[in-house]
Amino acid sequence: MIRGVSKSRFVFLRDTLVPVAINLRGSKGNDNLKGSALIGLDGDDTLSGGASGDLLHGDTSASPGVENSDDGDDVVLAGAGNDTVYGSGGNDQIWLEDGDDYAHGGSGNDMIGGGLGDDLIFGAGGADTIFAGDGYDTVYAGTGDDVIWAGLHDDVVNGDDGNDVIGGADGNDTLLGGEGHDTLFGGFGDDELWGGNGNDEIWGVDGDDFINGWNGDNLIGGGNGYDTIETRFGNDTLYGGIGEDSVTSAGGHNVIWLGAGDDYVMTGDGHDLIGGGDENDSIVSGAGNDTLYGGNGDDTIATTDGDNQIWGGAGNDGITAGAGADTIDAEDGNDNVWAGAGDDLIFGGAGHDRLTGDLGRDTLWGGDGDDTLFGNEGNDLLFGGTGADSLYAGAGSDTLTGGAGQDVFLMREDLGTAIVTDFRIADRDQIAISRDHWLGSHGSLTTEEVVLRFADVTERGTLLSFGGGTTIMLENHYDLDWLSDNMTIL
Template sequence: MVTRIGNNAENILVGSSRADTIYGYDPQSTSAPTIAATAITSGLNSPLYLTIPPGDPNRLFVVEKGGLVKIHNAATGQTLATPFLDVSNQVATSGEQGLLGLAFAPDYATSRKFYVYLSNTAGDTEIREYQTLASDPSRADAASMRRITTIDYPSTTTNHRGGWIGFGPDGYLYAATGDGAVRANAQSLNQLGKILRLDVNADAFPNDAGRNYAAPADNPASIAGISGSAAGTGIFAAGLRNPWRASFDRQTGELYIGDVGEGTFEEINLGRAGANYGWSLTEGPFNSSSFPNFTNPIHSYGRASGQAVTGGYVYRGPEEAFQGQYFFSDFSTSRIWTLQPANGSRLLADYTDQTAVAGGPINSVPSLGEDASGNLYIVDIGGKIFRLDLTSGGAADPAADAGDDLRGGGGNDTIDGGGGRDTLRGENGSDRLEGGAGADRLLGGNGFDFAVYSDSPQRVVVDLSRITQSGGEAAGDRFSSIEGVFGSAFNDIIRGSNGNDAVNAGAGNDSVSGRAGNDRLSGNAGDDWINGGPGRDTMSGGSGVDTVSYAGFAAGVTVDLGRSLQRGPGALGDVLSGFENIAGSSHNDVLIGDALANLLSGGAGHDRLSGRTGNDVLRGGAGNDQMRGQAGADILEGGAGRDLFRWRSVAESRADSADLVLDFRRSAGDRFDLAQIDANTTRGGSQTFAFVGTDAFTAAGQVRYAVQGAETHVLLNVDGDLEAEGMIRLNGVFTIRAGDFML
């Protein structure tokens, strides 16, 4: 094997007849770290904050000043039209008031609880608890509102409201409050100009409907430099002017606080129990001997650099070179800085000039954001969200390379163009062509050749049926005789041709479609969507929660996640692995899950869905569908049409793990099929049920119903002990009739 290395000038490099590695630049050269800021959504109305529920891989929740919380799906690139929460008629928005903060409970996946920080119409701050709708995780239940506390603010001002809330690693809710533009508040034991620490799962005020929290027992009993007892006040730290944004380092648990200064310094403080940060007696760094009770900021900067600090996050994302660096910005200048720990201190780096903005510019940053993978975002109050894609320095800088002409010759070659407008010719053999930055020509030649985008700093959009590509390092690339693609670490869209293609999408939540031909498609890491198209395809979801899709097929399909080799119509010959979800066609499909928690979506057509074990979600879509969750606590949603919900044993929907039917509609002809259940296990043979309405059980073989809150429960007794062995939950309140069943 021969390795040929160019430089940053224009190179013509030709390989041998063996398997060569060819670089159009010097991979041993060095470069500085860079940041790409890409606008992922626009049209928001004064967005102030971005956060996610714990572990949610796709959804970004954006807080708007006017009182809306919206959901942006990073995988699809779409912002939902219906707000997650709408309190627009309950908030004051003048000055620095509004809907300011949002935090999800650590157990949100089960409790569905989240918390908001807002200015009510009287101008005071409320911290509220809500839950999402049980039937729709994309909508808040307005009726679930519980007021955690109300913090009184001076009526003479609309500024210095703070606005951040977040849960610490200890499970308690922390809140950052401003001093209300009254300087003395920060050095008192009221709740203004403070960091609060509250236990929202306890209630020290049972006779006060407006206060539903307790101060944790290990909260500080006193605050440095402030006389009196802080016990029971909820105060964790004091001496702050307007701590607008704060965050916890997800690895160390340290609390970073960005405190907006008055006329001299902006501060970054490290949260400590009982600490007093000195406002209004100090601003910025001070002589500790003069103020022994106060805690100095870990960083401060003067008015020449900015006038309103925006606290950010310690980076814990995938890019190793930035690990542990604290990213922050400034509302007035939109600069991007980091603080990097070094030998007991913190070094400041300004990345503003090293940030390439696509879809910008970035103006007035009220917040940064962090997703489940540790990737960072910038919120622009003008209505946009920017994703930050970080690239390490210290290695080669392929982008500085000029255009090269690189030829592989014979053998299975690896060719890397680096920067510039390169021409990569694989020629003979099965080659891997990586054009790098710049609009490149990738000419595969003979053999099965790959376009490689593993190092792209942004997602790529690649279509093997087209000549010209787009997105990330693929932007402007032109293909000839390319049969395979290696994707980037971002959310790629990759489409095959009508031939036999191969795709390895890489990390990220990717969308891959093979079109016709016998394709080999791998989603790799991330939550991927893969559609093989016609042909006998080999598809692997990889890690993450992945969906195999048969949307667009000309006829119905039979797909069984419990087997690798598919034998049913439509999917015959496909080989599946690593998938949790199935999306069917618009025809009559049979979709079967496996032992995992599956999402089976039938789409249009008269579909039959069966979940097997696991807590599954079955969505029939349009058409007259039949669905059976089998074991596990399943969610069944028939959709439009006359749907049949089926059970063959009470073990498939026990009282302690009952299935939930989301949309029973008698008017559409929906029914419950219990005919396959032996209604009386004390007798031989298979017995049928008798419907007794709301009456109590008197014998085995009876089915009754009861309304419990916002649900209707169908109860089954099969052994004569007058207790329900089986239960089916219905979303909504119904008067159940015998005609609703097949008994």
């Protein structure tokens, strides 16, 4: 061992006869040491290792120091100052202590620990393992498949190239996966996680996190907290987790499951599978043949173009479908369904539902409860089900079946032709007719006058014909007596 004196020294050792291990211990001055086992003491030291495995210890100085390790597998203990450490080649261990340090791992498979200060760490080449430490640290992993763990404060970690594993800790961390197929864990703070272009796996864990999967086919979970999750055009699988989450996807064929909380999800073009949780969710899907489950709660569901399958779940749901042949089951609750253009099949389920067929040849089933069904344009089939239902016939040729209960069949001003299959006076069913069908030619009429002028008994039942192709057929009803008592003029 060679020890420096109290002033700064530049020490060279050269042994050309017998290779020996050289230990150098600096003084309290500013030393420049090169060897195998170096201890800098209190000055502003420069420690340089050799080609073999070296031990470099910066010791306790609060002043800046520089440690260089060459191609061996080196161990560097940085010391208390604001240190600069270069790992160079070899599989190095670099441990930063007090101070705001700079560490560069070099090309080997290095292990780097951050220490107490605000450190800047570069893993560089190799498959590195990096621990950020206690300060507000910034880490660039470099090339290679790296493992990086953030520390106790608000750290920034960039995985760069390679298939990296990056984990947050207690702070509000920013984690960037970079290129490669990365795995990111957010930790316990309000974290920001970016996936990059690979097929990434991202988990928010706790906290109100922002997660962007970017491109690639990603697996993402929000975890606990009010999370914001975004993806682009990959085929992603997303889990909202616990909390009121916001999930948006620009495109791709996605699978999205929302957890507990009032969640919001919007997807772009693609064939998506979306499931809501137990609270009041808002689900908006883009063009494509989507499958949507509202779950429990009072949900709002909207689709655009595509042949969609929609289940509202329990709760008072609002469902709006776009163009396409949609199948909608609102399920339990007092639901409001608007089917949009296309030949749609709609089930109201139990509850007092409002179902609107809009354009196309629609089939509407009210189910149990006092339901309101609108045929609108197209040749529609309306089934009220059990309960006191109101069935509106619109433009086109509509067929109306009230089912059990006291039903009302309403013939609007834009009526084409309507067939009522089960009009029963014994059930106190009502037929309501718009006065616009005769007002221009006959003026104001009473219900008795309407029956007298427009109703005839045929082989099929009672036919009311108003001219211009507008007719109402009451199938299997052959008695004009009492008909006016069960008629209302709108």
